[in-house]
Amino acid sequence: MEQLRKIRAGDVRTASRLIRNLEEDLPEAKTAIMRIFPHTGRAHVVGITGAPGAGKSTLVDALIASFRKKEKTVGVLCVDPTSPFTGGAILGDRLRMQRHAEDPGVFIRSLATRGALGGLSKAVGDAVHVMDVMGKDLILAETVGTGQQEVEIINHSHTVVVVLVPGMGDEIQTIKAGIMEIADIFVINKADRNGADQLANELASMLNMVPEFPGGWRPPVLRIGNCFDPVPFGESMEELSTAIIGHHRRLVETDLLGDRMKRKTMVEIHEALRDAILEPILKEMTQSGEMEEIAGRLLRKETDPYTIAGEVARRHLK
Ligand SMILES: Nc1nc2c(ncn2[C@@H]2O[C@H](COP(=O)(O)OP(=O)(O)OP(=O)(O)O)[C@@H](O)[C@H]2O)c(=O)[nH]1
Ligand SMILES: [Mg+2]
Incomplete structure (x- = not known):
C-alpha cells in the first residue's frame, strides 16, 4: 500500500524499482500490478515504431520537449525486443534524453527482457500502468518495428505512430505485413532525402484504397526533415505533437477510445x-x-x- 501511495505521488525510485522487478518477472511485481491496476486508465499511451535507425529516439526526445511546452507530463519507455546485445543503443538513447532528466515532469525508462517473447510485451503493458499511476499525461513507448511480437507491444497504445524513412525499399512491405492496419499517424522521417516524394505517394495510394476509416480518422502523413536543421524540425515537432493530441481527442469524441481500451485489455489478458x-x-x-x-x-x-x-x-x- 505504501508502494502504491508512493507511486501515485510520483516517487521515481519506487516506480523505477517496480519497473526493474517487472523486467525480471519477479512475483512481487505481479502483486504490485494487481494493486495498481484499478487506478490506471488516465494516461494517453503513444506507441512509436519503425525500422532500426529510422530516427525514433530522436523524435521521442524532441517530442518530450514539445509536450512539455504544452504543459503535459511525459513518461517514456524505450523498448528493445531485438536482442540482449543492443543494450548499448538503449543506453545511448538514455544519455541523449538525459537533458530531460532534471525535469520532474519527465520519467524515462528502458525495458528489455531476457525471457520469452511474450514476456516483453507483458512487461511493457505493466510498465505503462506504473507510469500511468504516476500521473504522466502522455506515455511514449518506442519499439523497433519488425513483426508480430512488435504488434503486440504496440497494441498497448491508444495512438500508434509509424516512422518510415525514404530509400528503404522493403518499408512498404513491412507496413503491409500488419503495421499498416494499426497506424494512426505516419511520419516520413529524414524527408529531406531522395525518395521522400515516392514514399509519400505510395502511402497515399495505400490509404486511398481504404474504403472507410474508423471514426473518420484518416492517418495523416507528416514529413519531418533533418533533425540538425532546428527551426523547421521544431515546427514539424509541433505538428506531430498536435496530431498525436488530435488523435486522442478524436478517440474520445467518437466511441473509438473504448475500442482501443478493449484491444489493449485483450492483449493484456492473453499475456x-x-x-x-x-x-x-x-x-x-x-x-x-x-x-x-x-x-x-x-x-x-x-x-x-x-x-x-x-x-x-x-x-x-x-
Ligand atoms: N541526417 C539525419 N540523421 C538523423 C535524423 N534523425 C536521426 N538521425 C540519425 O540517425 C541515427 C539513428 O537515430 P535514432 O533516433 O537513434 O533512431 P532509432 O529509430 O531510435 O534507432 P533504434 O532505436 O536503434 O532502432 C542517429 O545517428 C541520428 O543522429 C535526421 O532527421 N536526419
Ligand atoms: Mg532508438
Missing part, C-alpha cells in the same frame, strides 16, 4: 493467460526433459506437433 497457463506447462516440460524427448520424436517424424499438443492439452486441461 496474463499465457503467463498463468502456458508458461508453467512449458517450464515443467523443459525441466523434466520431456521437451527434449518430444523434439527427438518430431525430428524422427514419429509424431507431429498437433498430436503432441493434443496430448499435452488433455493431460493439463479438464
Whole structure:
C-alpha cells in the first residue's frame, strides 16, 4: 500500500524499482500490478515504431520537449525486443534524453527482457500502468518495428505512430505485413532525402484504397526533415505533437477510445493467460526433459506437433 501511495505521488525510485522487478518477472511485481491496476486508465499511451535507425529516439526526445511546452507530463519507455546485445543503443538513447532528466515532469525508462517473447510485451503493458499511476499525461513507448511480437507491444497504445524513412525499399512491405492496419499517424522521417516524394505517394495510394476509416480518422502523413536543421524540425515537432493530441481527442469524441481500451485489455489478458497457463506447462516440460524427448520424436517424424499438443492439452486441461 505504501508502494502504491508512493507511486501515485510520483516517487521515481519506487516506480523505477517496480519497473526493474517487472523486467525480471519477479512475483512481487505481479502483486504490485494487481494493486495498481484499478487506478490506471488516465494516461494517453503513444506507441512509436519503425525500422532500426529510422530516427525514433530522436523524435521521442524532441517530442518530450514539445509536450512539455504544452504543459503535459511525459513518461517514456524505450523498448528493445531485438536482442540482449543492443543494450548499448538503449543506453545511448538514455544519455541523449538525459537533458530531460532534471525535469520532474519527465520519467524515462528502458525495458528489455531476457525471457520469452511474450514476456516483453507483458512487461511493457505493466510498465505503462506504473507510469500511468504516476500521473504522466502522455506515455511514449518506442519499439523497433519488425513483426508480430512488435504488434503486440504496440497494441498497448491508444495512438500508434509509424516512422518510415525514404530509400528503404522493403518499408512498404513491412507496413503491409500488419503495421499498416494499426497506424494512426505516419511520419516520413529524414524527408529531406531522395525518395521522400515516392514514399509519400505510395502511402497515399495505400490509404486511398481504404474504403472507410474508423471514426473518420484518416492517418495523416507528416514529413519531418533533418533533425540538425532546428527551426523547421521544431515546427514539424509541433505538428506531430498536435496530431498525436488530435488523435486522442478524436478517440474520445467518437466511441473509438473504448475500442482501443478493449484491444489493449485483450492483449493484456492473453499475456496474463499465457503467463498463468502456458508458461508453467512449458517450464515443467523443459525441466523434466520431456521437451527434449518430444523434439527427438518430431525430428524422427514419429509424431507431429498437433498430436503432441493434443496430448499435452488433455493431460493439463479438464
Ligand atoms: N541526417 C539525419 N540523421 C538523423 C535524423 N534523425 C536521426 N538521425 C540519425 O540517425 C541515427 C539513428 O537515430 P535514432 O533516433 O537513434 O533512431 P532509432 O529509430 O531510435 O534507432 P533504434 O532505436 O536503434 O532502432 C542517429 O545517428 C541520428 O543522429 C535526421 O532527421 N536526419
Ligand atoms: Mg532508438
